[in-house]
Amino acid sequence: MSTPSAQLETTATTADTETDRQLATGAEIFIRSLEAEGVEYVFGHPGGAIISIYDEMHRIKPSFQHILVRHEQGGTHAAEGYAKATGKVGTVLVTSGPGATNTVTGIADAYMDSIPMVVFTGQVPTHLIGNDAFQECDTIGVTRSITKHSFLVRDVRELAATVKKAYHIASTGRPGPVVVDLPKDVLAARAPFHYPETTSIRGYSVVGKGNQEQVRKAAQMIAEAHRPLFYVGGGTIISGGSQKLTELARRTKIPVTTTLHGLGAFPETDPLSVGMLGMHGTYFANMAVQNTDLLIAVGARFDDRVTGKIEAWAPHARIIHIDIDPACISKNVPVDCPILGDVAQVLDQLDPLIEPAEHDEWLAQIDVWKRECPMDFRRDGKLRPQEVIRALRDHTRGEAVVVTDVGQNQMWGAQFYSYVHPRSHITSGGLGTMGFSLPAAMGAALGLRGQNRDVISINGDGGVMMNIQELGVAAAHGLPLKIVILNNGYLGMVRQWQELFHQERYSHTHLEPTNPDFVRLAEAFGCVGLRCTDPADIQDTIEAAWAVTDRPVVMEFRVVTEEKVFPMVPAGAATDNMITAQFSPEDCA
Amino acid sequence: MKATSTTETQTGAPTVPAPGFTPQQLFRKQAAGEALSPNGEDNVHRHVLTVLIDNTIGALNRVANLFSQRGFNLESVTVGEAKDPAHRRLTLVTTGNDRIIAQVLRQLSGLIDTIEVDDLTDEDHVERELCLVKVRCAAADRAALLAIVEVFRANVVNITPDSLTFEVTGPTAKVNAFIGVMKDYDLREVARSGRVAMRRRLAFEH
Structure with a gap:
């Protein structure tokens, strides 16, 4: 009897030592979890609370590539750009305290624009939480x-499962940012590593198909409509429904307007496209909205920049709203026919129920509006920003991925590039974060590496300075970014409001005195710098920039200071109350 | 939710909408419970909601935060362990027009920690609130005070030479009435639990 018992003891001892050897630190579990999740890039910046992760990274040589950004905000925007360009989840890794607070703008940006992103933040050891320890911040x-959603990991045994949950929540349903806070002692503690293949969260379910009864009702409404209009938002692109939507619109001859984030969901070169709607939308898109009798909102959220004065918006329209987020339904405008579901799946359900149709009278009316006030700009021998965007479009034949910053450059970039592909337009729409473009373009370029797509970053001279430090990162990785700076010496959009609504009181918008020499700045960061001051040189500048393939090129265009973005719906006005550009057709010859 | 228009129910006669409204604009205003005329008032209701959440760190914070984040009214919150100790059950009282109440419900349901959200307002349900009331009262005056609180079936939970502390339980209206009466005496302290509520039927078992 004593022998088996002795044997048992021996076995137990062996098992213990083996388990000990199999136990991984939290830091290693973290890295292995990201590998298991298929992460390609981690945009990060080390610090005290996460030094153990960087130590393990040094030892393990993980399958993902770590991109050392020069400011955590740049890291979040890079992750956003990566996510928007590829549809995958962006990953950010920062330390506690200031590392975490520096990500706040990027997280808010991703939240507003439904971008899948997981931000891992270091945290002080659990026993110090709440004690105002060095670099402590209540990140959650x-x-x-x-x-x-957000998680504070208190036990190393929950780490891998939490990472799994974080990526699941960030990428499904209406995507969004998830924060995972990692206390230093949890990263040091040991546990066996096991990455779960699936996860289920009781309070979280993802809708797919729409209610068939509602879909049938929508089909009926579409059949009855005389002046229908698709109002297409970013949700269409996120769900992968762009192709389906394009087919449906063409088959039913229903014109399409897109939001800022919907650009590219429907080719703007198609005669059925009426371009972007809203504050700086086209005259004809806003006129179409104000006169339509059926608005089919597809993955859009009725933002105030789209609706203007909400009571006066789309006054004759019954509304069908397809969206994956229940909270988006009837949030700003009560709708006649809500369909809760994934856009691509609902369009699939809708498709067989809809007959081909003609709307000749309606399309003829839209053509009249298109001729009344086309999208154009003055050509008078001065360097106009719109001409630069058009030239970029012509040079890239509309095939580039355009990442705009915020302000006038963003609106010109939206208005004059004519997007034809989903995920070819990336911008900070909801939050309107200046300094977004440069790091986001960097993230997009990394995500699209090897795919032979040009990535153009369009900036003003104000916003580009807000994350200019990432230029060095883009240079270090040899990314052939084409960085455009439309330099008008002002915070242009604010200047425009001051000119139009504040009696030309240009309070603190003049940037020239504090602007650097952008060409020398580019060179100092290891990039190529080009300057263009004459419209006759636009083409040469662009060609010179495209000749560079091994590093970023900064193109500074000294554009007309007074140029404004038109049409414009003043804030709080009805969307058919537009200020349009004041120039005669011969100016645009 | 409710389709009746405020102005109609308030004045008893259909109101003439402000000129220039299209039928669609009228539909949206009615669906939102918004005023149909410029000087009208929104169709605002008080709603009693129960919310079942995971008993995890931060879950309660997220619910409370939602109300400030989205600008919703929050009149009362109670929270306690549910049938399953892994969950907590909240009773919330909020006000708003139909559009806002629908938003409250959808935003609450959208939280990852939320397991179930129920609007009891139009359902057959019971509501209770507990209240402790401390009144300064000399020994000689006790008998008179005790006779009054008897009407409310309030219990005396503490007596000191100078004070009486009562416990009263019931619907909010009863608690309000009791506190109103106590104001005629030397009322010193009030502690209310906030409402708890439950459907009468077995529709929401946790």
Whole structure:
């Protein structure tokens, strides 16, 4: 009897030592989890609370590539750009305290624009939480209202499962940012590594197909409509429904307007396209909205920049709203026929129920509006920003991925590039974060590496300075970014409001005195710098920029200071109350 | 939710909408419970909601935060362990027009920690609130005070030479009435639990 018992003891001892050897630190579990999740890039910046992760990274040589950004905000925007360009989840890794707070703008941006992103933040050891320890910050508290969800990992045994949940939540349903806070002692503690293949969260379910009864009702409404209009938002692109939508619109001859984030969901070169709607939308898109009798909102959220004065918006329209987020339904405008579901799947359901149709009278009316006020700009021998965007479009034949910053450059970039592909237009729409473009373009270029797509970053001289440090990162990785700076020496959009609505009181918008020499700045960061001051040189500048393939090129265009973005719906006005550009057709010859 | 228009129910006669409204604009205003005329008032209701959440760190914070984040009214919150100790059950009282109440329900349901959200307002349900009331009262005046609180079936939970502390339980209206009466005496302290509510039927078992 004593022998088996002795044997048992021996076995137990062996098992223990073996388990000990199999136990991984939290830091290693973290890295292995990201590998298991298929992460390609981690945009990160080390610090005290996460130094153990960087130590393990040094030892393990993980399958993902770590991109050392020069400011955590740049890291979040890079992750956003990566996510928007590829449809995959962006990953950010920062330390506690200031590392975490520096990500707040990027997290808020991702929340507003439904971008899948997981931000891992270091945290002080659990026993110090709440003690105002060095570099402590209540990251979960600070980010609560700008995240889809957040986790504080208190036990190393929950780490891998939490990473799995974070990626699941970030990427499904209406995507959004998730924060995972990692205390230093949890990263040091040991546990066996096991990455779960699936995860289920009781309070979280993802809708797919729409209610068939509602879909049938929508089909009926579409059949009855005389002046229908598709109003297409970013949700269409996120769900992968662009192709389906394009087919459906063409088959039913229903014109399409897109939001800023919907650009590219429907080719703007198609005669059925009426371009972007809203504050700086086209005259004909806004006129179409104000006169339509059926608005089919597809993955759009009725933002105030789209609706203007909400009571006066689309006054004759019954509304069908297809969206994956229940909270988006009837949030701003009560709708006649809500369909809760994934856009691509609902369009699939809708398709067989809809007969081909003609709307000749309606399309003829839209053509009249298109001729009344086309999208154009003055050509008078001065360097106009719109001409630069058009030239970029012509040079790239509309095939580039365009990442705009915020302000006038963003609106010109939206108005004059004529997007034809989904995920070819990336911008900070909801939050309107200046400094977004440069790091986001960097993330997009990394995500599209090897795919032979040009990535153009369009900036003003104001916004580009807000994350200019990432230029060095783009240069270090040899990314052939084409970085355009439309330099008008002002915070142009604010200047435009001051000119139009504040009696030309240009309070603190003049940037020239503090602007650097952008060409020398580019060269200092290891990029190529080009300057263009004459419209006759636009083409040469672009060609010179495209000749460079091994590093970023910064093209500074000294554009007309007074140029404004038109049409414009003043804030709070009805959308058919537009200020349009004041020039005669012969100016546009 | 409710389709009746405020102005109609308030004045008893159909109101003439402000000129220039299209039928669609009228439909949206009615669906939102918004005023149909410029000087009208929104169709605002008080709603009693129960919310079942995971008993995890931060879950309660997220619910509370949602109300400030989205600008919703929050009149009362109670929270306690549910049938399953892994969950907590909240009773919330909020006000708003139909559009806002629908938003409250959808935003609450959208939280990852939320397991179930129920609007009891139009359902057959019971509501209770507990209240402790401390009144300064000399020994000689006790008998008179005790006779009054008897009407409310309030219990005396503490007596000191100078004070009486009562416990009263019931619907909010009863608690309000009791506190109103106590104001005629030397009322010193009030502690209310906030409402808890439950459907009468077995529709929401946790």
